[in-house]
Amino acid sequence: MTWLLALILLPLLGAVAVAFLRRNDRLATMTAFAVSIVELVLILPLWLSYDPGGERLQQVSSLEWIPAFGVHISFGIDGIALLMIAVIALLVPVVFALLRSTDKLPEDKDIGGLLSLILLQQSLTIAVFAATDVFLFYVLFEIMLIPMYFLIGGYGGPRRQYAAVKFFLYSFLGGLIMLASAIGAYSLAADELGEGTFDWATLAGVVSEAPLETQIWLFLGFFLAFAIKAPLVPFHTWLPDAASQAPVGVTVLLVGVLDKVGTFGFLRYSLPMTPDASAELAPFVLVLAVVGVIYGSMLAAGQTDMRRFVAYVSIAHFGFIALGIFAFTQQAVAGSATYMLNHSLATGMLILVLGIVAGRGGDTRIDAYGGMAKVTPVLAAMLLIAGLSALSLPGTNSFISEFLVLLGAFDTRPAYAVIATVGMVLAAAYILWLYQRIMTGPVRGDAMLAAAPGPGTAAAPEAGARKTIRDLGGREIAALAPLVVLIIGLGFYPKPVLDTVNPSVEQTITAVQER
Amino acid sequence: MNPFLAQQLQPVDAPGIDWGAILPMVIVFGAACVGVLVEAFVPKHQRWSGQVVLTLGSIAAAGIALGAYVSGRPSHGVLTMAGTLSIDTPALFLWGTLLALSVAAVLMIADRSVEPGGSFVAQAGIAPGTVQDRAQVQSTGMQTEVFPLALFALGGMMAFTAANDLLTMFIALEVLSLPLYLMCGLARRRRLLSQEAAVKYFLLGAFASAFFLYGLAMLYGYAGSVRLADIATASAGTDRSDTLLFAGFGLLMVGLLFKGSVGPFHTWTPDVYQGAPTPVTAFMAACTKVAAFGGILRVLTVAFEATSWEWRGVMWAVAIISMAIGAVLGLTQTDLKRMIAYSSIAHAGFLLIGTMALTDEGLSGTLFYLLAYGFTTLATFGVISLVRDSSGEATHLSAWAGLAKRSPLLAGVFTFLLLALAGIPLTSGFIGKFVVFSAALSDGMAPLVVIALVFSAVAAFFYLRVVVLMYFSEPAPDGPTVSVPGAFTTASIALGVIVTLLLGILPAFALDWAGAGGFALGG
DSSP states (O other): OOHHHHHHHHHHHHHHHHHHTTTSHHHHHHHHHHHHHHHHHHHHHHHHHOOTTSOSSEEEEEEEEEGGGTEEEEEEEOHHHHHHHHHHHHHHHHHHHHHHHHOOOOTTOOHHHHHHHHHHHHHHHHHHHHBOBHHHHHHHHHHTHHHHHHHHHHHSOTTHHHHHHHHHHHHHHHHHHHHHHHHHHHHHHHHHHSSOOOBHHHHHHHHTTSOHHHHHHHHHHHHHHHHHHTTOTTSOTHHHHHHHHSOHHHHHHIIIIITHHHHHHIIIIIHHHOHHHHHHHHHHHHHHHHHHHHHHHHHHHHOSBHHHHHHHHHHHHHHHHHHHHTTOOHHHHHHHHHHHHHHHHHHHHHHHHHHHHHHHHTOOBGGGOOOHHHHOHHHHHHHHHHHHHHTTOBTBHHHHHHHHHHHHHHHHOHHHHHHHHHHHHHHHHHHHHHHHHHHSSSSOSTTTBOOOOOTTOTTSOOTTOBOOOOOOOHHHHHHHHHHHHHHHHHHHOOHHHHHHHHHHHHHHHHHHHHO | OOHHHHHHTSOOOOOOOOHHHHHHHHHHHHHHHHHHHHHHHSOHHHHHHHHHHHHHHHHHHHHHHHHHHHHTOOTTOEEETTTTEEEOHHHHHHHHHHHHHHHHHHHHHHOOTTTTTOSBOSOTTSOTTSHHHHHHHHOOOOOTTHHHHHHHHHHHHHHHHHBOBHHHHHHHHHHHHHHHHHHHTTBSSSHHHHHHHHHHHHHHHHHHHHHHHHHHHHHHHHHSOOBHHHHHHHHHSSSSOHHHHHHHHHHHHHHHHHHTTOTTSOTHHHHHHHHSOHHHHHHIIIIIHHHHHHHHHHIIIIISSTTHHHHHHHHHHHHHHHHHHHHHHHHTOOBHHHHHHHHHHHHHHHHHHHHHHOSHHHHHHHHHHHHHHHHHHHHHHHHHTTEEETTEEOOBGGGGTTHHHHOHHHHHHHHHHHHHHHTOTTSHHHHHHHHHHHHHHHTTOHHHHHHHHHHHHHHHHHHHHHHHHHHHSOOOTTOOEEOOOOHHHHHHHHHHHHHHHHHHHOOHHHHHHHTSOOOOOOO
């Protein structure tokens, strides 16, 4: 059994165990947390045993599933998948540790159910990054929606039903269209090789030699699924709803990791399988990407709700990632691949910190807060670090990724790179403005000050009195510390991450560059 | 002696009968006849147990006979009864499917604990609302004729899927339909609705049969024979009237598509599914669908393969209409049984896509889909029959709100079945869609497949609506209770759920069976 399989199976078993223990809140919480920590520790041997200069896919294991269609349950990772698996293993324990600060469960729900579903989600997400069989990838891509659907619909905010169904239907439709493309690729391989297969490497070999017109159809099917997942404008409308209604911890995983399946799909499936079509249609994708950067930034600036704010910030960032991928240069794609990691860290932390803010103040409206830094200086510092990373300040992890994307894109697509640079400026504006509105100035806002007492309630506290809001406790600081360390550490020393992805990136884009 | 009789004096060669091949069907028909005798001669209090043992025993015996025959069967099938029946691999697969599904359906029919005395009225002849009718509401008797009726219907379905000429097919169609018309009107609760369903089904079914017969006559006029293979041979020649051929084909298909509840010939489906006793609905939804599509597959493949370019466009339109009606009207339904009825219309559209492919993959894909869909829909109706209030089954959607809080197990099972109907991976519904769509895609029907995928997503919305309702809504204050199912219904639901899961995770063996061979084209 490979380390990779252990990483997939452990949270699955954990989810079952926690589901059985859900009557006992304390035991369920401890078990779930312990499982997530072991999972994180297991990343170490996986990372160490990964040889960046070695085979394209490592930690390979395979089992026959449906022989009639040449379907296998096969897993394996490249450097890009390794990064994504590592980041979800890191985020889950952080989310668990902060759950009490960020989320209040609906009354009749027990926490064990939530934790169990998150562990299940973790297992499926790791599996989807590790799948090397296209059929298996599709199956996991769709199955993955079910725990997320119950996480949003069962534990979310007031409009959770709407958000859950919208999320599910968007992704499900995208997945079905992808299925059509996957079947198309399969029958192409069946004609070509005389025997159908869903093996990723074989399919990529066959399909990449297909005529352009065929490739375009197959590309479009995969593209739609990934563009909805990522999400690219104009397929993004489900994200603000889902991100604002899901519990904070779940939003972290949704925006931080799950959505990366989309950009990961571009790298793993779109580019190697349909290189001609990718090259042919790149301008259209780039337009969507750049529109996403500008549109996401402008809407983020205009949001009055913190959760929706983060969703639009992410849409802008996904635009950057897509720009890098479809620029087809080594630097740009490497930038995008590391951005997938860095965005998870930066946005994950931003969502968590804003979640703590909203948890303390009991309000997600931005204008309900003001001058909070005076009351909670440590929380303010955390928000600043997360924010600076999200706006890609030099010295934080995101800077090097965004810089590489723009640099690489400028070589081949200068116009798009220039427009996207405007996005960087806008990012500075909306992040700093958010920080300013919440943290600086005099203490003000509904969440910070008691409301004016109504007539006849003489005993109520004086209007304008400060509510007591605690600063971060030791446990919360400890939970956020790993993120802070990584954000600053990778900002100054990104080499390990770049070294891990570079060979995989090179293999990914050789096919396209040859065209 | 008159000349007609004189002719009969010539020695007549009795047609050869391959008893081993048709034994399963003979057992079912024989048991049905014995069942009628049981009704006549066995004392009333012993009838129910006698009928249950007889029915389940005969189905099991037929299954064993089938299993024994399959292992040693000739690989290209046999034609028997003077070429009127073709016992080939698809027919055997469909027989197995029908027998397995009818076990689950009969278990539901036999259940007497969910509804005291069973879902069936003691005396269907009493008019609703009369004094006698009010008196019989109190009784717990049950019209046990339903068992032989089910066996006759089952036998008719088996004959239908094996029929090698149109006349045999027509007779089998009537044999399977007439008992179903009767069974629809036997509901213990909501008698008027049930009788309305029966009359509606009968009248529309009679029309459909008439269409079928008219088409048969035209095809006989065209080919000079009712044999499917002869029609294929005749259509290869060019000197005959194409008008006759395609008019006959069209009328024939109307009759068949009606039975498969394919839109736009579906109008009976919602009313009948809603009005019939739920076990009968389950039986119809699963077994009739299997039989009808088995028949369509055979007719299209054996008789009309050569002319497929002429009729394929029309069938495309029918499939699209069926999926559109099922998916879109399903969204507006507020009654669960009606909703599943519309879902079955959408599924009929998907099935038709596989049927049209006329390739080996299309054949095996459609057969697999039928097996998978049959078990899922059976278990779905089984679960629906468990949620009840004082007036019987609570099938209105609002009654299902917040059900997950009160009965998490039932809600979980139902969610799984709905996901299977929606075609989510790791359920049989997904593998079924996958095999059918991949067959259609490799046969050059890519646009149709994309349309079908879009309608799958639309249909997923109304399945999700029920899931949302069960899990995320507040329960109604005077909501229905969930009956503790008796052993029979439990077994039936469990069977459906296990098969749905098994075919979703390990479909290889069933795909191998379904793909073991094609129709016997000869004769």
